[in-house]
Amino acid sequence: MQRETWVVILVLLLAGGALYLHITTTTEEFSRHNIGWNGTSNLPAEDVRDLSRLDPGSTLLILAPDRPFTAAEVGYLRAFLDGGGRIIIADEEGAANPLLVDLESEIRVRPGNLSSLERDYAHPGLFKGYVVENDTLFAGVETVLLNRPAAVEGGEPLVETSVFTWDDIDGDGHVGEGETFGRRVVCAREGNLIVLGDASLFINAMLPENTKFIENLQPVQIDAVHSRTGSRNPIINTLTWIEERPPAVAALAALAILPVAWRFGRKRE
Amino acid sequence: MRPRASHIILAAAAVLLILLLAGEAVDPVLYAAENISTAAHADPSTIEKRSPGDAASVVPLMDELLGHTGTLALTIKVKDYESAERDLARYSELSSQFDRLVVKLDLSETDIAEFQKSNRQNQEAMAALLNDSQRLDELKSLEIEVLDGDQRMAVIYEGEALRQKMKETYTAYANREPETARIATRYGANATSYEESVDVLDEVVGAAEEWQEGNGTSSGAPRSPLTISITPREGRYGENLTINGTYGGGIPGTPVTIYIDSRIARNTTLDGNATYEYPYRIGRVLAGPHLVYATAATIFSEVTTFDVLAADTNISLAVVEVNRTAVACTGNLTTEDGRPVLEAPVLLRVDGETLISTETDGNGTYARTLVLTGGEHTIRAEFNAAGYPLNSSRSQVETLQVRGEGLSPFPFIAAIAAALGAGWYIRRRGLPEEHPVQEEPDIEPPPEIAETVPSVEIEGLPPREAATLLFRALRERLGIPASKTPRECARLAPDHAAFFERYERIRYAGEVPTEEELRSMEREALGRG
Structure with missing residues (x-):
């Protein structure tokens, strides 16, 4: 084969790889297809689309929910909880509150702009939360690095902020008029239901910061239907649809192999 | 693969790659990822760490x-x-x-x-x-x-x-x-x-x-012969209070010492009426009650008090560019009723973190030149009223763009020098573009370099074998190495491209040459035509 042919093949492979990466990834916040810092592609979790088939006794993570749950789905979740399963709802925008009501929980997420003076980073929204109660999720964990969390009300507190935390209403990064210091609960539990006011704990950039916590979470299934972990990119959704259907994968593989087989067959003749 | 086709594919692939990369390449995050954040979170790897203590x-x-x-x-x-x-x-x-x-x-x-x-x-x-x-x-x-x-x-x-x-x-x-x-x-x-x-x-x-x-x-207790009074009994920063009294039986000229909060505030003397007076201006004292008494030799007056009331302050800030890297910050610090706050510490908070100290003068004005790095900066003036009967104040945040040091000419000079040097070197060694034959010395085998006519006998041979003999003969005559394929031969000897292409079809596509074609090929192979 000529040298030019090799070069062409190499460049085409590179171009194809770049194109594949380009069309199969996204920059959408929390997306499992986002390989950037704000995606969740590196979170070790199994995507679940059918809540009626949850493994009893396992952990389900509902991360940054943004779509409503049907009555049937709420029923599945309640049955899952009753069966000893653990549900972790990570939300910082309050979108989980209707689900919490449906699950007859007293816990609520109160969105805000929590900031703290007691921090290791220049960003006021990037600060430590302190584990205040024993739970397997926080076994061996004393502090959690929070990332612009929301306060959580009700339930039994699991993680609290330091006393030098305030809701930065005007967003100027310092405690001003009408803003007061005080401890805030950012994670609480009610039986097997845990509500965490910080979905950002699971983004790629945060995984190395809270390794033990992520380790404790395993094995975990992640709701891929009602949360922002999906994508609005039609190409990604089409590829996902194909991946989930073995016959479609087989058909696609056949489509790719046939021209090659035909070409080789012709050559042999 | 034809060179033209491969070049087109290469160019198309290169353009595609460039287009894909161009979309990302203009993103400054690639080069200086700093303080990356969205409404939901911040990227800790791009946020500056600081002392947690x-x-x-x-x-x-x-x-x-x-x-x-x-x-x-x-x-x-x-x-x-x-x-x-x-x-x-x-x-x-x-x-x-x-x-x-x-x-x-x-x-x-x-x-x-x-x-x-x-x-x-x-x-x-x-x-x-x-x-x-x-x-x-x-x-x-x-x-x-x-x-x-x-x-x-x-x-x-x-x-x-x-x-x-x-x-x-x-x-x-x-x-x-x-x-x-x-x-x-x-x-x-x-x-x-x-x-x-x-x-x-x-x-x-x-x-x-x-x-x-x-x-x-x-x-x-018997009333002390040294009396003391203050009028008015309260005041704010910058206002005057009068502390006065008499010394019954005191001799004019007797020294009187006035104490405020146990510290000597003024030494004065009795006048001809055996009275003394001290106009006290409220300065850097804490808000709240203050104790005053006077002594004349061994005689102490009673203790009296006055109240200093807290007042609000206003601080202004104006930022003017001095040069590419320096800005002048000036402003005034006054009480709510417009009195200048004298010789008071003022802090300039740069980018929310760095604190630079300065001080107001006798007119309540401060001025400080700051040297900053290039880029956007925020500056705010702050008066932290510790020790003053005043409330803290802070100016509006001024956002400014500092041009920074101009680009150093050295990299450009070095780049130009490198380009000139490379040009000179290439010219001296000979540009490949100018001498393409040097890359592949066998690319132009001049037909005249090998004019030895080989002897070929194709009579009686099967047509395809005869064609092979003629191909070898022509290749030998042109001095083309035996390792070259018909297609390569066509590229090396374009004048005989038709011959080689015909042979390629005979050899690889299984075509059978006619007698007439063989004769024509023989003439060409032996250089008779």
Whole structure:
């Protein structure tokens, strides 16, 4: 084969790889297809689309929910909880509150702009939360690095902020008029239901910061239907649809192999 | 693959790659990822790390400060003045540390700042009570030595003045306790020692009163011949109060010393009417009650008080570019009624973190030139009113773009020099583009270089084998290496391209040449035509 042919093949492979990466990834916040810092592609979790088939006794993570749950789905979740399963709802925008009501929980997420003076980073929204109660999720964990969390009300507190935390209403990064210091609960539990006011704990950039916590979470299934972990990119959704259907994968593989087989067959003749 | 086709595919692939990369390449994050954040979160790997100790030390420091009040009160009570001096020095040092922390953490609008103010007042009260207790003990000793006459009266007058002063000081101290303890408790600091200090100091002041009562001078003490009054009894920063009085029986020209909060405020003399006067301008003193008394030789006046009321302040900031890297920050610091605040510390907070100190002049104006790196910066002027009867203020945040040092010409000069050098070198070595044949010396096998005509006998051979012999003959005649394929031969000898292409089809596509074609190929192979 000529040298030019090799070069062409190499460049085409590179171009194809770049194109594949380009069309199969996204920059959408929390997306499992986002390989950037704000995606969740590196979170070790199994995507679940059918809540009626949850493994009893396992952990389900509902991360940054943004779509409503049907009555049937709420029923599945309640049955899952009753069966000893653990549900972790990570939300910082309050979108989980209707689900919490449906699950007859007293816990609520109160969105805000929590900031703290007691921090290791220049960003006021990037600060430590302190584990205040024993739970397997926080076994061996004393502090959690929070990332612009929301306060959580009700339930039994699991993680609290330091006393030098305030809701930065005007967003100027310092405690001003009408803003007061005080401890805030950012994670609480009610039986097997845990509500965490910080979905950002699971983004790629945060995984190395809270390794033990992520380790404790395993094995975990992640709701891929009602949360922002999906994508609005039609190409990604089409590829996902194909991946989930073995016959479609087989058909696609056949489509790719046939021209090659035909070409080789012709050559042999 | 044809060269033209491969070039088109390469170009198309390259364009596709460039287009894909171009979309990302213009993103500055690729080159300087800094402070990346969205509404939901920030990227910790791009956020500057800082010392975690600042905020974490607030509550322990509050604890220490409160603890020191208890210790200090006890040492004053047991009259261990040497230890008390040491404790007070340490207390003062911790208070300064706490003041700096409040400024650094930008806590001036929180209740921590309230705590800071109370703590400063407590520190002053402790210092005053320590001094007064020491002086009271001296008076007690003196009283034993001096049994009668004017000197005894002087001791009694001073003792009475001290008693009143200690009582006033203690009352203010005790009044601050509930709020200060509430703030401390809110942050988890232990206020027990501080609360106990109030009781201990009550005993200290009570002992002073008992001694005066023992002299029969506490409530019905003879009026001192040296009187004192203040008008008006309250004022704000920059306002004048008049402190005056008379000395019954005093001789004109007698020196009179006026004390404010136990510190000498002014030395004056009695005039012809045996009166004295001191116009006192309220400056850098804490808001709240202040004690005043006067002495003329050994005679003490009674103790009187005046109140300093807190006032709001305004601070302005104007930023003007001086050069590419320096900006001049100027502004005025005034009270709410427009009085300039003189020689007061002003902080310039750059980018929310860095603090640069300056000071107002005699007109309440400050000026400071800052050297900044290129890029966008924010500056805010702040007046932290610690020690003043004023409330803190801060200016509007000014955002400015600093041009920074211009690009250094050296990289450009180096690049141009490198380009020129490379050009010279390539020219000297010979540009490949200019001598493409040098890359592949066998690319132009001139037909004339091998004119030896091989002998070929194709009669009787099968047509395809005959064609192969003719191909080899022509290749040999043209001096083309035997390793070359027909297609390569066509490229190397374009004049015979038709021959080689025909042979390629015969060889690889299985075509069979006609007799006529073979004759034509033979002529070409042997160079007869």
